[in-house]
Amino acid sequence: MSVLLEDLFQIAPVFLNVGAAVFGDSLREAGYEVVYVDWSPPAGGDARIADLLDDLL
Amino acid sequence: MVRRTVIRKNRYFDSVFLMRVARRIASQQGMSDASAVLATEANRKVLIGMGYGDDGHDPDFAVAGPNDLVIALEGEEAAVDAIAANVDSYLSQGSETSSGTGRSLPRPRSISEAMERRPDCSLAVISVPGKYASREARTAIKKGLHVFLFSSNVSVDDERSLKTEARQRGLIVMGPDCGTAYLGGAGIGFANAVRRGPVGIVGSTGTGMQEFASLVHQAGSGISSGLGTGSRDVSDAIGGISTLMGIDALEADPATKVIAVVSKPPGTAFTATLAERLGRCTKPVVLCLLGAVPDSWRIHDPEGSRGKPKLRWAFTIDEAVASALEAAGASEPAFLRSDERVMRERAAIEIGKMRPEQRHLRGLFAGGTLCYQAQAVFLRSGLLVHSNEPLRGMPELPDPDESRESSFVDMGAETFVQGRPHPMIDASLRRKRLEREGKDPTVAVILLDFILGAVSSPDPVGDMLDAIRNIQDEARGRRGHLCVVASVCGTDEDKQGLESQKAALAGAGVLVFPSGAQAASFCREAAQMLAHRKETADVGPA
Numbered sequence: 390m391s392v393l394l395e396d397l398f399q400i401a402p403v404f405l406n407v408g409a410a411v412f413g414d415s416l417r418e419a420g421y422e423v424v425y426v427d428w429s430p431p432a433g434g435d436a437r438i439a440d441l442l443d444d445l446l
Numbered sequence: 447m448v449r450r451t452v453i454r455k456n457r458y459f460d461s462v463f464l465m466r467v468a469r470r471i472a473s474q475q476g477m478s479d480a481s482a483v484l485a486t487e488a489n490r491k492v493l494i495g496m497g498y499g500d501d502g503h504d505p506d507f508a509v510a511g512p513n514d515l516v517i518a519l520e521g522e523e524a525a526v527d528a529i530a531a532n533v534d535s536y537l538s539q540g541s542e543t544s545s546g547t548g549r550s551l552p553r554p555r556s557i558s559e560a561m562e563r564r565p566d567c568s569l570a571v572i573s574v575p576g577k578y579a580s581r582e583a584r585t586a587i588k589k590g591l592h593v594f595l596f597s598s599n600v601s602v603d604d605e606r607s608l609k610t611e612a613r614q615r616g617l618i619v620m621g622p623d624c625g626t627a628y629l630g631g632a633g634i635g636f637a638n639a640v641r642r643g644p645v646g647i648v649g650s651t652g653t654g655m656q657e658f659a660s661l662v663h664q665a666g667s668g669i670s671s672g673l674g675t676g677s678r679d680v681s682d683a684i685g686g687i688s689t690l691m692g693i694d695a696l697e698a699d700p701a702t703k704v705i706a707v708v709s710k711p712p713g714t715a716f717t718a719t720l721a722e723r724l725g726r727c728t729k730p731v732v733l734c735l736l737g738a739v740p741d742s743w744r745i746h747d748p749e750g751s752r753g754k755p756k757l758r759w760a761f762t763i764d765e766a767v768a769s770a771l772e773a774a775g776a777s778e779p780a781f782l783r784s785d786e787r788v789m790r791e792r793a794a795i796e797i798g799k800m801r802p803e804q805r806h807l808r809g810l811f812a813g814g815t816l817c818y819q820a821q822a823v824f825l826r827s828g829l830l831v832h833s834n835e836p837l838r839g840m841p842e843l844p845d846p847d848e849s850r851e852s853s854f855v856d857m858g859a860e861t862f863v864q865g866r867p868h869p870m871i872d873a874s875l876r877r878k879r880l881e882r883e884g885k886d887p888t889v890a891v892i893l894l895d896f897i898l899g900a901v902s903s904p905d906p907v908g909d910m911l912d913a914i915r916n917i918q919d920e921a922r923g924r925r926g927h928l929c930v931v932a933s934v935c936g937t938d939e940d941k942q943g944l945e946s947q948k949a950a951l952a953g954a955g956v957l958v959f960p961s962g963a964q965a966a967s968f969c970r971e972a973a974q975m976l977a978h979r980k981e982t983a984d985v986g987p988a
Binding site: 391392393394395397398399400401402403404405406407408409410411412413415416418419421424425426427428429430431439 | 458460461462463513552553554555556557559560561563564566567568569570571572573574575578581582586590591592596597615616617618629630631632633634635670671691695698699701702871900901
């Protein structure tokens with residue numbers, strides 16, 4: 390169930406950080422809850438194979 | 447002194463992490479410099495310019511591509527050898543540091559896995575390389591997450607489809623290319639520490655939102671919420687999907703008393719849509735389109751003729767802040783009032799110390815909006831500057847790496863940030879560019895901006911201070927005088943400390959202004975005087 394945008398105005402979101410850790414780190418340092426995804430390029434960086442995998446899954 | 451590259455094929459690390467690894471390596475005994483970057487075309491060019499690549503005889507470097515990591519090492523041979531043999535340990539050490547401590551479980555490897563563990567997540571902050579960004583954003587939307595998408599280089603078609611799909615689910619996509627947002631008191635991305643208050647923001651410009659929010663805070667007021675939309679949202683191709691969602695949400699938000707829309711000029715069709723929407727907004731609106739004031743807007747402002755317009759125009763961010771404060775019932779703070787006569791007097795003193803050949807201005811901006819605003823300030827007075835991100839009516843720099851006559855360069859433009867951190871985080875490219883500009887004897891004035899706040903460098907001014915002093919010394923060595931002008935965007939609550947950053951600049955003889963608009967206005971006065979001086983010199987003595 391999604392949280393309404395208007396509700397995010399009142400209470401800060403629980404953040405999901407995907408990519409550079411610095412964005413999540415700055416939120417965490419400010420006291421907000423952050424879940425980190427340990428991201429790396431899909432299919433070893435081969436976008437074509439990643440698309441094929443997406444189609445299969 | 448030797449230079450050597452070490453290549454790691456198909457190794458991905460985020461660019462901020464790599465910057466920290468490079469700094470740690472460079473600080474080792476015997477090392478003088480180090481870089482750790484993905485081998486994008488732009489980064490290869492920079493490294494070759496620094497003397498790496500062995501004139502094409504470094505075979506691994508020659509074939510390295512954008513998925514490959516390059517560690518470039520410069521120092522004493524023994525130190526370089528030791529680091530080169532040990533590179534992977536630096537990468538794993540850094541990885542441990544950046545991932546935090548005390549975790550019992552490995553981190554999830556995907557958004558889906560993360561949402562299975564933590565279904566209470568509600569906003570994804572995505573900063574992966576552009577070519578993967580749509581894929582991750584789409585997954586996030588399908589999982590019911592709002593999205594803050596920092597990544598750039600996302601196609602128009604992908605942006606439109608992401609935003610359309612999100613809107614259907616009641617979700618907002620802030621971005622791509624979104625730098626800043628404020629939600630529930632949290633500053634997301636490059637955000638300054640500001641108190642909460644009555645002013646809501648919708649902005650397609652990250653540094654524009656930062657400058658606006660910081661000045662509102664400095665004036666004693668605050669921000670209710672701030673929604674970034676990404677720079678392309680206001681184009682006709684996207685039609686302002688996120689901008690309109692943001693306006694709707696702020697209009698319904700009881701904490702928001704005034705809505706400020708800060709944006710580059712929108713597309714023609716969206717201008718009409720935006721005018722119509724703002725015309726029926728039940729709350730006061732301040733609109734700052736950085737120089738653009740289409741005539742068609744006035745018909746949508748029926749209350750304007752009654753002396754207290756609901757829709758207020760602002761040419762600069764300073765004017766937008768003053769209008770927003772007035773609409774919120776606060777008075778305009780003195781620091782937003784600039785005195786052109788005083789500026790002219792200061793400019794005259796500076797120019798009086800210069801040599802005749804000094805006649806050009808060079809602006810090196812970390813904040814793209816501040817570069818754009820400075821151009822708007824110049825264009826309003828009929829002054830032209832070259833830019834890599836030209837405002838309509840300004841000449842484009844053919845090569846962003848080479849300034850021409852007077853130039854304003856957005857150092858955060860795509861060409862400078864592929865595979866490396868934004869200049870607000872990593873000042874190295876801007877510092878090198880500044881040193882280069884300072885060697886040009888025709889340069890009279892340098893204009894800089896410094897952006898404080900979350901994610902930014904811990905010491906933006908300190909990163910540049912030696913280079914500023916060096917170019918001033920070099921100018922004195924030529925018996926000239928280099929006028930360095932700056933603005934600092936930030937608040938007293940930012941970790942870098944607004945007053946200490948300003949004081950460091952002032953201590954180095956830099957003219958510091960309270961805002962980007964005022965720094966640009968001073969430069970405009972200086973440019974006009976320099977042009978007049980040149981005309982007088984061209985006529986010559988009688």
